[in-house]
Amino acid sequence: AQSVAQPEDQVNVAEGNPLTVKCTYSVSGNPYLFWYVQYPNRGLQFLLKYITGDNLVKGSYGFEAEFNKSQTSFHLKKPSALVSDSALYFCAVRVGKAAGNKLTFGGGTRVLVKP
Amino acid sequence: GAGVSQTPSNKVTEKGKYVELRCDPISGHTALYWYRQSLGQGPEFLIYFQGTGAADDSGLPNDRFFAVRPEGSVSTLKIQRTERGDSAVYLCASSPTSGPINEQFFGPGTRLTVL
Numbered sequence: 001a002q003s004v005a006q007p008e009d010q011v012n013v014a015e016g017n018p019l020t021v022k023c024t025y026s027v028s029g030n031p032y033l034f035w036y037v038q039y040p041n042r043g044l045q046f047l048l049k050y051i052t053g054d055n056l057v058k059g060s061y062g063f064e065a066e067f068n069k070s071q072t073s074f075h076l077k078k079p080s081a082l083v084s085d086s087a088l089y090f091c092a093v094r095v096g097k098a099a100g101n102k103l104t105f106g107g108g109t110r111v112l113v114k115p
Numbered sequence: 116g117a118g119v120s121q122t123p124s125n126k127v128t129e130k131g132k133y134v135e136l137r138c139d140p141i142s143g144h145t146a147l148y149w150y151r152q153s154l155g156q157g158p159e160f161l162i163y164f165q166g167t168g169a170a171d172d173s174g175l176p177n178d179r180f181f182a183v184r185p186e187g188s189v190s191t192l193k194i195q196r197t198e199r200g201d202s203a204v205y206l207c208a209s210s211p212t213s214g215p216i217n218e219q220f221f222g223p224g225t226r227l228t229v230l
Contacts, residue, residue: 004157
């Protein structure tokens with residue numbers, strides 16, 4: 001079975017400071033990893049994904065994530081947070097056809113960026 | 116272009132009633148997914164369609180839940196004899212194909228409240 005853990009329910013950061021949202025995963029096989037963001041009353045929006053290759057993945061809105069196989073982590077990062085980055089962030093994993101292509105999500109981390 | 120749309124946006128029903136939730140995927144997307152998101156949690160997989168057929172329905176909680184996609188486009192999630200525990204936001208997503216590397220595009224969801 002595959003699982004995703006987001007150990008922090010909430011992350012508070014001052015505008016302009018670096019933002020990190022943590023994610024660890026547990027799978028049998030090679031993982032495909034995704035980050036989504038959810039704004040109030042809106043659907044999940046895709047930010048970035050890791051499939052293979054370079055461990056540092058760059059995505060939308062200045063976000064990036066680093067895949068670390070030895071630590072089974074895929075932390076989301078942004079060098080300088082904006083107030084508009086305040087939202088709910090979800091990490092998700094897939095393990096291809098063995099898992100039926102479904103996404104398994106973490107519990108989410110709420111990010112609050114203060115001016 | 117148009118994204119994934121879901122109707123209704125909100126549905127309030129009484130315990131024991133039957134409800135239908137509709138999803139219009141992005142045009143041309145062959146894969147369609149249903150997830151359920153309870154308050155304070157990440158989305159949980161329900162069912163996945165490749166074309167008209169349900170390729171994986173392992174996430175459906177019980178036989179009160181059923182979904183169809185008769186023409187390979189619009190999908191309807193059907194819940195019989197609703198229970199208060201069915202209250203959640205039901206999310207639909209689509210992707211161009213069913214391959215695990217493809218990100219899923221989510222709709223805004225239908226918030227179901229069972230009184």
